[in-house]
Amino acid sequence: MYADIQNQAHLLHEMAAGNQQALKTIVEAFWPNIYAHALAYLRSPEKAEELTQDVFLAIWEKRETLPGIENFRGYLFITARNKIVSRLREKLAGAHSGEEADVAETLYIPDSQLELKELNNLLRRGIAQLPPKRKRVFEMSRLEGKSHAEIAAALNISKDTVSEYITLSLNFLRTYLKNNGNHLHILIFCLYYI
Known part of the structure; x- marks a missing residue:
């Protein structure tokens, strides 16, 4: 999903x-890539552009910490994902009528790092139970942020196979969370991974 740039470590130090x-x-x-990811969730070019600017502003504001980051792509992806979730929270909190208000009242996204850590641990256990190739495809897609085409090329499989593996993985993980977690975990999972 993210471009390869030479001398990335040097750029981060700079x-x-x-x-x-x-x-x-x-x-x-x-x-x-950040813009495309934001657009997929926010479905508004203006909001996606604004969010993408916010991601790079946040990176710049924390620039002193960049040399210590081993996986900048992952860091960037997580920063973008967190900003997207925050925007979705704001949208739900700002809903005042009809069905949206009901969703805002019933959908609680935890602010607690402990709850997010618990979800992450539960997801990791579920991901570990996926068949090896399906697990690798899911990790490349949802954790590394790679596109279907990039995954297909890297693993020498078709894009249709990538799509199938991701769908099967998501279905398995939804069931796994339902059986081992609670409805809150499933809702958070849907916001982060689908």
Whole structure:
């Protein structure tokens, strides 16, 4: 999903030192993928662009920590995902009428790191039970943020097979969470992974 850029570690060090040209290089390399991810969830080009800008602003504001990040792609993806979830929370909290208000009242997204850690541990146990190839496809898609085409090329399988493996994995994990967690876990899972 994310572009490969040479000297990424050097660029992160340069950003930490305040080099705006390094930021520009990072933005140019990763913008299209962050934007596409935001657009898929927010379904508004304007909101997706705004969110993408917010992601890079957040990265810049925390630039001193960048040299210590081993997996910048993962860090960037998680930053984007967290901002998307925050926007969805705001949308639900701002709902004032009809069905949206009912959803806002019943859908509780935990702010507690402990609850998110519990969900993560439960998901990891579920993912570990997937067949090896399906597990790898799911991890590449949902945890590494790779596209179906990238996964297909990397694993030498068709994009249809990638789609099938992801669908099967999601179905299995929904059932696993239902049997081992609670409705809250399933709702959070749907926001983060579907």
